[in-house]
Amino acid sequence: MRLSNSYFFTLREDVKNEESKSGNLLVKAGYISKIGSGIYTFLPMGYKVLRNIENVIREEMNKSGAEELLMPSLIPIEYYEKSGRADKFGGTMFKLQDRYDRPYALGPTHEELFTTVAKKCIKSYKDMPFNLYQIANKYRDELRPRFGLIRVREFIMKDAYSFDKDEEGLAKSYQIMKDTYHNIMKRLGLEYRVVEADCGTMGGTLSEEFQAICNIGEDILFYCPFCSYSTNLEVGTSYPHDYAFEEPKSPELIATPTIDDLSKFLKLPLEKIAKTLVYNIDDVLYAVVIPSSYEINETKLQKLLKATNISLATKEEVESISSTVGFVGPKDLSIPIIIDEDILKMSNFVIGANQKDYHIININALDFNYDYVADIKLIKEGDLCPKCGKKLIFTKGIEVGNIFKLGTKYSEAIGLNYMDEQNQLKPVVMGCYGIGLARIMASLAEQRATLNNLNWPLVVAPFKVAIIVVNTKDEECLHIAEDLYNDLKEFDPLLDDRNERVGIKFNDMELIGIPIKIVIGKNILSNKVEIKYQDETAIIPLNAVKEYLEKIVNNQLL
Numbered sequence: 001m002r003l004s005n006s007y008f009f010t011l012r013e014d015v016k017n018e019e020s021k022s023g024n025l026l027v028k029a030g031y032i033s034k035i036g037s038g039i040y041t042f043l044p045m046g047y048k049v050l051r052n053i054e055n056v057i058r059e060e061m062n063k064s065g066a067e068e069l070l071m072p073s074l075i076p077i078e079y080y081e082k083s084g085r086a087d088k089f090g091g092t093m094f095k096l097q098d099r100y101d102r103p104y105a106l107g108p109t110h111e112e113l114f115t116t117v118a119k120k121c122i123k124s125y126k127d128m129p130f131n132l133y134q135i136a137n138k139y140r141d142e143l144r145p146r147f148g149l150i151r152v153r154e155f156i157m158k159d160a161y162s163f164d165k166d167e168e169g170l171a172k173s174y175q176i177m178k179d180t181y182h183n184i185m186k187r188l189g190l191e192y193r194v195v196e197a198d199c200g201t202m203g204g205t206l207s208e209e210f211q212a213i214c215n216i217g218e219d220i221l222f223y224c225p226f227c228s229y230s231t232n233l234e235v236g237t238s239y240p241h242d243y244a245f246e247e248p249k250s251p252e253l254i255a256t257p258t259i260d261d262l263s264k265f266l267k268l269p270l271e272k273i274a275k276t277l278v279y280n281i282d283d284v285l286y287a288v289v290i291p292s293s294y295e296i297n298e299t300k301l302q303k304l305l306k307a308t309n310i311s312l313a314t315k316e317e318v319e320s321i322s323s324t325v326g327f328v329g330p331k332d333l334s335i336p337i338i339i340d341e342d343i344l345k346m347s348n349f350v351i352g353a354n355q356k357d358y359h360i361i362n363i364n365a366l367d368f369n370y371d372y373v374a375d376i377k378l379i380k381e382g383d384l385c386p387k388c389g390k391k392l393i394f395t396k397g398i399e400v401g402n403i404f405k406l407g408t409k410y411s412e413a414i415g416l417n418y419m420d421e422q423n424q425l426k427p428v429v430m431g432c433y434g435i436g437l438a439r440i441m442a443s444l445a446e447q448r449a450t451l452n453n454l455n456w457p458l459v460v461a462p463f464k465v466a467i468i469v470v471n472t473k474d475e476e477c478l479h480i481a482e483d484l485y486n487d488l489k490e491f492d493p494l495l496d497d498r499n500e501r502v503g504i505k506f507n508d509m510e511l512i513g514i515p516i517k518i519v520i521g522k523n524i525l526s527n528k529v530e531i532k533y534q535d536e537t538a539i540i541p542l543n544a545v546k547e548y549l550e551k552i553v554n555n556q557l558l
């Protein structure tokens with residue numbers, strides 16, 4: 001592309017209202033343009049990056065044997081009603097009516113439609129396995145769109161669905177997709193981790209996330225630098241903590257007048273205090289007891305009770321079973337009690353006395369009744385790896401992909417069945433696999449850019465090579481640039497032949513992050529050009545430029 005006659009602009013100033021580095025740089029460099037809250041246009045260079053990402057994904061998906069199709073975005077609402085998700089999505093789903101007042105949704109996700117399409121083909125066990133995918137737009141009415149392309153309301157996603165006759169088949173399909181995702185992320189040059197995740201509203205039995213490591217990430221993850229353990233906050237567990245054992249003493253009621261910091265007041269560490277919180281879980285009140293050094297993991301709690309709704313009890317609800325908030329304890333409570341497994345290891349600890357301004361000290365688990373023992377802690381910084389006991393490393397991540405074993409949840413809801421070898425009707429076993437394309441673009445920008453300049457890997461860069469002519473008034477230089485431009489067509493070069501000051505040209509090429517820059521400047525007198533790639537600058541004879549670029553692109557240079 002010749003810059004002198006193309007759609008190209010960059011902004012000099014940082015962009016207001018873009019709180020992330022990637023959002024700011026992508027707008028500033030003319031890759032994307034904001035249309036509304038969480039809605040962006042991909043301008044020509046931005047769209048090239050997106051398509052380069054898409055190409056890698058498509059190639060790897062096709063290599064895995066999956067078949068591409070295209071679903072509509074405008075979907076009659078009845079499909080989501082059948083699966084019960086019209087309500088579950090709530091305000092997140094964009095809903096609209098046609099001229100006859102028939103209700104539709106802009107598809108937030110496509111499990112229902114893929115299941116319906118699969119139904120057309122599957123009659124018997126012989127019709128499986130297969131895997132279908134599409135690369136298409138999704139719509140979600142996010143409460144708080146932010147971070148440029150990371151949390152948006154319209155986004156492009158690759159979603160795939162596998163159809164198998166049994167769990168064994170699903171395990172195979174799932175592994176193929178997991179391997180495919182590793183290939184995709186590696187080829188795109190993304191720094192990422194795979195973490196175990198909660199199945200959430202998708203249902204199903206196993207879910208893993210591909211998280212791009214990024215300090216603006218919305219997810220907290222941790223991984224062990226010594227073994228393969230990595231997880232997100234929702235499902236993470238840690239190595240059993242050591243609590244010093246003491247011979248049980250006699251419980252004692254003590255006055256703890258309204259104080260901010262019980263641990264300071266009693267001169268005891270947090271792990272000598274157990275806090276009790278009251279939860280309303282599917283309309284039943286539960287007392288939940290954990291060491292005060294931890295917070296409660298509501299996802300684990302929800303799983304333990306197979307609950308749908310979970311919330312902290314109101315002040316009135318607490319007062320209906322104990323004295324008041326802040327003094328609840330498990331002793332002599334009339335509601336079911338869940339204790340964290342660590343409570344059993346603590347000795348002579350402190351609990352609320354169910355009396356305003358009082359706690360009981362020297363309590364042991366033997367001194368009160370409980371109904372459930374489980375790990376319900378939210379893991380925290382400083383915790384150790386549950387597999388090998390080494391210190392876990394905490395980081396933030398952007399979820400760029402996820403893979404789910406859905407099982408039979410959607411096939412049962414939609415009636416996707418097949419006839420097995422014994423002529424028995426059975427539900428199809430499904431898996432689902434998503435990748436957010438623009439999130440990958442934003443994550444690559446976040447991971448690789450400096451504060452001021454983008455820096456694309458070769459595989460996704462809008463142009464691999466920029467040819468910069470220092471003096472466009474010099475006809476001879478322009479002529480050489482033109483020849484080079486034609487000669488290097490296979491590298492999709494960008495020719496900066498604008499009649500601009502050279503400083504502006506260099507700044508623009510740095511800002512937009514073209515990986516290889518060829519400078520036609522003073523060395524041209526000896527028939528040489530300067531080639532910049534990463535931190536290296538080389539002076540190369542004109543007739544060796546192509547060979548040099550081939551080495552870079554084939555990764556043979558360094």
Ligand SMILES: [Zn+2]
Nearest residue numbers: 224227385388
């Ligand atoms: Zn480990």
